Each structure stands twice: as C-alpha cells, then as structure tokens.
Amino acid sequence: MLKILITDPLHESAIEILKEAGEVEIATGISIEEIKQKIKDADALVVRSGTTVTKEIIDASENLKVIARAGVGVDNVDLDAATEKGVVVVNAPDASSISVAELMFGLMLSAARNIPQATASLKKGEWDRKSFKGMEVYAKTLGIVGLGRIGQQVAKRAQAFEMNIVAYDPYIPENVASELGIKLLSVDELCAESEFITLHVPLTTKTKHMIGKTQFDLMKNNTIIINCARGGLIDENALYDAINCGKVKAAGLDVFEEEPPTKNPLISLNGLIGTPHQGASTEEAQLSAGTIVAEQTVKILKGESAENVVNLPMVPTEKMKKLMPYLVLAEKMGSMSIQYLDNSIDIVEITYMGDLAKEKTEMLKRAFLKGILSPILLAGVNLVNAPVIAKNRNIRLVEGIMAESDYGNSIKIVARGKNDEISLIGSIEHKEVVFREINGYRMDIKPEGTICIIKHIDRPGMVGKVGLILGEHGINIAGMQVGRKEPGGHSIMFLDIDHMIPEEVMDEIKKIENVRAVRAINI
Numbered sequence: 432m433l434k435i436l437i438t439d440p441l442h443e444s445a446i447e448i449l450k451e452a453g454e455v456e457i458a459t460g461i462s463i464e465e466i467k468q469k470i471k472d473a474d475a476l477v478v479r480s481g482t483t484v485t486k487e488i489i490d491a492s493e494n495l496k497v498i499a500r501a502g503v504g505v506d507n508v509d510l511d512a513a514t515e516k517g518v519v520v521v522n523a524p525d526a527s528s529i530s531v532a533e534l535m536f537g538l539m540l541s542a543a544r545n546i547p548q549a550t551a552s553l554k555k556g557e558w559d560r561k562s563f564k565g566m567e568v569y570a571k572t573l574g575i576v577g578l579g580r581i582g583q584q585v586a587k588r589a590q591a592f593e594m595n596i597v598a599y600d601p602y603i604p605e606n607v608a609s610e611l612g613i614k615l616l617s618v619d620e621l622c623a624e625s626e627f628i629t630l631h632v633p634l635t636t637k638t639k640h641m642i643g644k645t646q647f648d649l650m651k652n653n654t655i656i657i658n659c660a661r662g663g664l665i666d667e668n669a670l671y672d673a674i675n676c677g678k679v680k681a682a683g684l685d686v687f688e689e690e691p692p693t694k695n696p697l698i699s700l701n702g703l704i705g706t707p708h709q710g711a712s713t714e715e716a717q718l719s720a721g722t723i724v725a726e727q728t729v730k731i732l733k734g735e736s737a738e739n740v741v742n743l744p745m746v747p748t749e750k751m752k753k754l755m756p757y758l759v760l761a762e763k764m765g766s767m768s769i770q771y772l773d774n775s776i777d778i779v780e781i782t783y784m785g786d787l788a789k790e791k792t793e794m795l796k797r798a799f800l801k802g803i804l805s806p807i808l809l810a811g812v813n814l815v816n817a818p819v820i821a822k823n824r825n826i827r828l829v830e831g832i833m834a835e836s837d838y839g840n841s842i843k844i845v846a847r848g849k850n851d852e853i854s855l856i857g858s859i860e861h862k863e864v865v866f867r868e869i870n871g872y873r874m875d876i877k878p879e880g881t882i883c884i885i886k887h888i889d890r891p892g893m894v895g896k897v898g899l900i901l902g903e904h905g906i907n908i909a910g911m912q913v914g915r916k917e918p919g920g921h922s923i924m925f926l927d928i929d930h931m932i933p934e935e936v937m938d939e940i941k942k943i944e945n946v947r948a949v950r951a952i953n954i
C-alpha cells in the first residue's frame with residue numbers, strides 16, 4: 432500500500448482523491464524531526480506554505496516519488512534536492528489567482544476606508560463618525576508591480592473601479608499591457624505616480640526588498656501599499672519609517688518577512704492592516720488547488736505523466752545522456768541572457784555548432800527557453816511547458832545549424848530585447864559548462880554562482896576602481912576576466928564574486944567614470 436503524508440491543512444475533496452491511491456496520514460503542525468521520521472516510508476508528501484521541505488527532509492525519504500504543493504509558490508521546497516533525488520514536484524499555479532486578486536481589493540478598500548479600525552471601534556460600543564474618514568479609489572492611480580497571473584486579474588478588476596492603472600514588469604510584452612489598457616513604467620516612476628501600489632512578483636534575489644527607502648521616498652504622501660505576494664519584497668524597517676512619517680497612509684499586508692510576524696513592530700502601527708497569509712484561503716481556491724495537486728499526485732504514483740510538474744527529474748536515455756551537459760549549457764545561456772538584458776526578450780537566434788548540428792535539438796531549445804523563463808517566473812517552468820509559456824510571452828526563436836566552429840561542439844545564441852542584445856557562445860570542457868564568447872569578446876568563464884558584468888571604456892585603472900568599491904563593502908572577488916576588441920575602445924569586465932551585490936553597491940560602480948552598464952547575474 433502506498434503512503435501519502437500530508438503536513439498542512441488540505442481540502443477534504445483532495446484528501447478523498449488521495450485516499451483512492453493509498454494510505455493517507457495527516458500530520459499538520461509537526462516538527463522537522465517528526466516529518467523526517469514520517470517521510471521515511473512515504474511515497475508522496477503534500478504541503479502548502481506551512482511546511483518547509485528542506486534537503487534534509489527529502490534526503491530522509493526512502494520511497495518518495497512526488498512532493499505536491501497545493502498552491503502556487505514552491506519557494507518552500509528545495510527543488511534542487513528533489514530533482515537530485517528523482518522526486519517530482521507539482522503545484523497548482525492558477526488555482527488561487529482570483530482569490531488573491533480579490534483579497535488585494537479587500538485590503539485596498541479596507542485601508543482606504545479604515546474598515547478594520549472602524550469595526551474595532553464599533554465593537555467597543557463607540558459611534559465615532561469623524562475619525563475614520565477615508566478616500567475613494569475612483570480615478571486614482573493603481574501601480575501594479577508584476578503583471579503575471581494575479582497582477583492581470585487585479586488589473587481587470589481595477590478597471591471596474593475606474594482606476595488609472597500603471598504597471599512595472601520588464602519581462603511582459605508591451606502588447607499584453609496595452610491590451611489591458613495599462614501603461615508600463617519603471618518601478619521608480621510607478622512609485623512616484625501611484626496613490627495605491629500592489630505587489631504581485633515572486634520573491635527572488637532580484638525582487639528582495641525591491642520596495643525600500645529609495646522607493647518610499649519617491650512616493651506621494653499618504654500612499655497606500657498592499658502586499659499579497661511575499662513578505663521579503665518590502666523592506667519592513669523602511670515601511671515602518673514610511674508609515675510613521677506619513678509617506679505611507681496605510682499598508683495592507685497578507686505576507687511578512689517572517690511568518691507568523693510575532694516580533695514584528697509593524698503590527699502595532701495603526702496604519703497597518705493585515706491578514707495571516709490568507710490570499711489562497713477561500714473555499715474555491717483550496718478546492719481547486721487541493722484537487723489539482725491530488726489528481727497530479729495520483730497520476731505520478733501510477734507512473735503516468737502530470738501537467739503541473741515544476742522540476743523534471745528524468746531517467747535519461749543513452750542518447751539523452753550524451754546531450755545532458757548541453758542541456759545544462761543551454762539553460763545557463765538562457766538564464767544569462769534574460770538577466771543580462773533585464774527586459775523582455777523579443778527574438779532569439781540559436782545556432783547548434785559542430786556535431787550538435789547533427790543532433791535532434793528540440794530538447795536544447797526547450798532547455799534554453801526554460802533558462803530564460805525560470806529567473807522571472809521562479810516555479811512552474813519546465814522542459815515540457817517552456818515553449819508554450821515563451822510563446823505566450825511573445826518570445827520568437829529562430830534555430831540554425833553550423834558544422835564548423837572555433838570551439839567544437841558548441842551553441843551560439845543571440846538574444847534581442849527592447850534596448851539591448853547579447854550574444855553568447857558556450858561549449859563543454861571536461862564536463863563543465865564554459866562560455867567562450869560574450870558579445871564577440873573571447874572569454875573563458877564557468878558560469879556558476881554570482882557574476883558581475885561591467886561594460887566600460889578601456890581606460891587604465893578601471894579594474895582597481897571597481898575592486899576598491901567591492902573591497903570597501905566586504906565583497907570578495909574570486910575571479911576576473913577583461914575582454915576588449917581594441918585598446919581604448921569598448922570593454923567588458925567579468926567578476927566572479929562570492930555574494931550577490933547589493934543594489935547600492937551596483938549604483939556606486941555605475942557612477943565610476945567610463946562605466947556604461949553594470950549587471951549582477953545569478954546562475
């Protein structure tokens with residue numbers, strides 16, 4: 432009999448579906464040590480956001496085949512550890528979009544009209560009609576950060592309130608925004624123009640604290656900010672100060688950097704209203720998320736394929752084994768391209784060179800697209816769905832082959848965004864991915880961890896100036912390469928560094944004379 436372990440509250444209908452596939456054990460609110468014990472002989476683990484599925488937990492399992500996340504964000508599941516162990520991870524990416532969008536309006540209207548404070552006063556027996564004067568949302572500007580599934584649902588509903596909608600999402604094609612009647616802005620412009628701001632991006636190294644002191648300083652007085660995505664998107668200390676000084680009239684938070692927010696000073700502020708991570712907690716969303724992942728779990732346990740697979744642990748065929756290092760190469764090239772351009776990609780030319788020109792390259796194309804999409808969509812992109820998601824995001828891909836190459840079996844890509852382009856040639860050396868050319872500069876880079884790319888004019892002392900700034904901030908440089916085409920011309924500097932570079936340090940480097948652009952890339 433198969434064993435299915437459930438460690439977070441799940442909809443009854445989902446439990447019923449799972450019972451048909453095996454013996455179900457429901458153990459919510461248990462410690463990591465208890466999960467490690469219980470998972471030993473489990474075939475499936477079903478969670479929501481309450482359980483952090485660490486490598487330690489995954490490694491403690493002996494039979495585990497599937498981890499099901501009954502919701503959207505898989506940031507609580509160690510995907511690499513699952514893939515390494517051959518465990519499939521599934522989620523339900525669309526199930527709660529409408530519920531989250533509706534909660535955002537609940538919080539927005541509550542904040543605008545002081546509904547929670549007025550209710551509390553009423554319950555105390557008071558009849559205070561003066562203290563809770565609010566503001567209309569009609570004709571006000573709503574700034575939506577992240578125009579994905581939830582952001583678009585929010586936009587549609589905001590139109591009914593006749594709000595003026597602007598958005599920040601550099602990776603969304605302009606026509607998607609214009610069809611929704613939305614003006615795309617930079618995040619700083621959005622902060623300066625909006626009366627209401629709502630966040631709908633995933634938490635990544637790039638989005639962490641994307642709303643901090645600089646953005647609060649740009650806001651109008653009495654801005655209302657709503658966060659139903661992830662706590663870490665807002666610098667909570669900066670929000671505390673912004674509420675206290677009147678920049679922010681009210682914040683409506685469903686999510687917090689640390690949950691539950693027991694020691695969070697924000698909670699005591701009158702300008703803070705909130706809910707305990709309730710975005711997906713509706714009958715409809717839970718029924719949908721629960722049954723979707725339960726059905727997927729049953730399919731995987733039966734050895735069938737499922738639709739919402741987040742990772743793709745494959746048992747490679749002999750042919751695939753040969754291509755495997757090139758799949759990693761293609762994915763890293765995709766990841767590098769999107770992070771370098773930091774904007775939507777319109778067209779990619781991909782050329783398979785050397786013996787790769789004779790291979791079936793469909794999987795390489797898919798791996799490249801997965802590389803482009805994963806840094807911005809975080810979860811839910813895999814080799815199966817990457818081409819469809821890319822098509823929906825208007826990414827055009829042109830493939831070609833070339834028998835001759837300076838680097839043997841290698842891949843060349845040229846990716847064009849709105850304002851810039853990148854070309855890369857990569858190959859495999861001693862089983863490792865190596866980037867051999869970047870924008871026509873010969874290089875020898877093993878793309879791993881954090882890379883800082885600096886475009887500059889070739890002048891004496893550039894390396895020293897950059898090194899000094901990084902050193903002053905305690906950032907260690909593990910390796911460095913500089914490429915130039917001719918003395919005194921355009922150059923490119925690659926730094927292999929130990930940590931992600933904070934935004935303010937990037938800004939300092941940007942200010943060095945003759946520096947043209949700075950990018951921090953995480954691979």
Ligand SMILES: NC(=O)C1=CN([C@@H]2O[C@H](COP(=O)(O)OP(=O)(O)OC[C@H]3O[C@@H](n4cnc5c(N)ncnc54)[C@H](O)[C@@H]3O)[C@@H](O)[C@H]2O)C=CC1
Nearest residue numbers: 503504577578579580581600602631632633659660710711
């Ligand atoms: N409060 C709750 O209970 C729930 C919260 N969520 C959270 O909501 C968030 C959004 O979910 P979805 O809309 O389904 O995701 P999605 O993947 O459909 O959309 C995210 C959008 O963010 C954009 N984006 C990525 N990086 C960006 C950046 N650096 N700057 C600006 N835009 C960027 C992407 O291009 C994409 O359009 C996720 O973090 C998810 O975990 C989801 C469900 C329930």
Ligand SMILES: O=C(O)C(=O)COP(=O)(O)O
Nearest residue numbers: 479480481502503504711
């Ligand atoms: O689906 C998500 O990303 C959520 O944040 C919802 O989390 P939950 O399933 O309610 O614990």
